Amino acid sequence: MIQLKIESLKTGEKIFLSGKIYTARDQAHKRLADAIKNNKRLPLDLRGKIIYYCGPTKTPKDKAIGSCGPTTSSRMDIFTPLLLKAGLMGMIGKGNRCKEVIQAIKKYKAVYFLTYAGCGALLSKYVLKAIPVAYKDLGPEAIYELEVKNFPLIVGIDSTGRNIYGKK
């Protein structure tokens, strides 16, 4: 688990994250949400975890991972409140979130981070290791465990529900 004092993070703050994060995008979210709804066991315990909305390219031979930037977060909005309820601690992506997600972030004291959008080659430099851990049949949409070091993040929505896109 990542040692982060979620409640001390403030919207707009830039941080560098080291530890384990988990990729998940559209189809993985759909499956996780279905499992939660049907009281099935999850292939990944979401409690205290950070999900990264990312589907990397194939891994070149001499690298830990291929290009791995964030995908549009709002497509995950319909599933996010359910995942937060199941214990998810944080999310990394790009772009704005809907009202329901912001409310759920506040309710469950979670956090939403942004990272450099469209910079998959650069971000791959902060990933030390990537291993598929669930839904391997989904290919680029499988859940990968990424070990990251100094991964650059900006707090997009903090645990009080303050939204970086709301203050302009």
Add this chain to the structure above:
Amino acid sequence: MKVISANKIKNIVAELCIQANLALREDVFRQLKRAYLVEKNKTAKDVLGAIIKNAQIARKEKLAICQDTGLPCVFVEIGQNLKVSGDIRQAINQGVVLGYKKAYLRNSVIIDPIKREKSGYAPAVIHFDIVRGEKIKLTVFPKGFGCENKTQLKMFKPTAGINEIKKFIIEAVKAVGPDACPPYVIGIGIGGTADYACLLAKKALLRKIRNPKSEIRNKSKMQNSKNYKLENELYSEINKLNIGPMGLGGRNTALAINIETYPTHIAGLPVAINLSCHALRSASKTI
């Protein structure tokens, strides 16, 4: 009659897929550097710096500029006096698979859009055009879907004025906001039919971004070029929206506005907008 083999086309397409995904277009890179220089907002400048560094790393280390290596779109202009020996469509799709696999690009293509099972590299979306001569021009345009999802079409009344069109475009960019990786290159197609306006908007993205430096040198020539005024007006208005890189504010929301027009019907005025993220990637070869 000149003959080209399908196999040769396959190899060129493979090469272009790799080039487009790994080496950012020179005109886009130049415009990003220009954006970095003029940006005053601290966060925006930091993000633009990361975008530029990303392109440099991708080129040097042969990594995809973006993990979304797109739905490969291939534009083919074939001279009417050129004969292709073999199946050109098959050759293009084989070239896409070859190039994508070789460069470790992402298999983002879903065969059945409803069932959404296993993903692959092909087929590409292919547009054929017959032109004069005996050459062939192949263009590979990997289109990411973060921005493709934001495409809009509006069928205006023929009496609509330029201000209504401008308003539609500006509102469309506002609605997209931070979601599709700004700063954007904005492709606009005006005229034709509904489908043709959409195609024009996409083709507009393939047009080289104007270089402000050469514009000063060729000012009168530029001003005479079609849509110059409208492109410039939209460029300055959209850059006042303060969306900025990653949507965190700043004066760089659009890197460029490219408009293509075509004759249309007396009863209509189709306008399509096709956005590209800052990683606008394409590569061409003529033989």
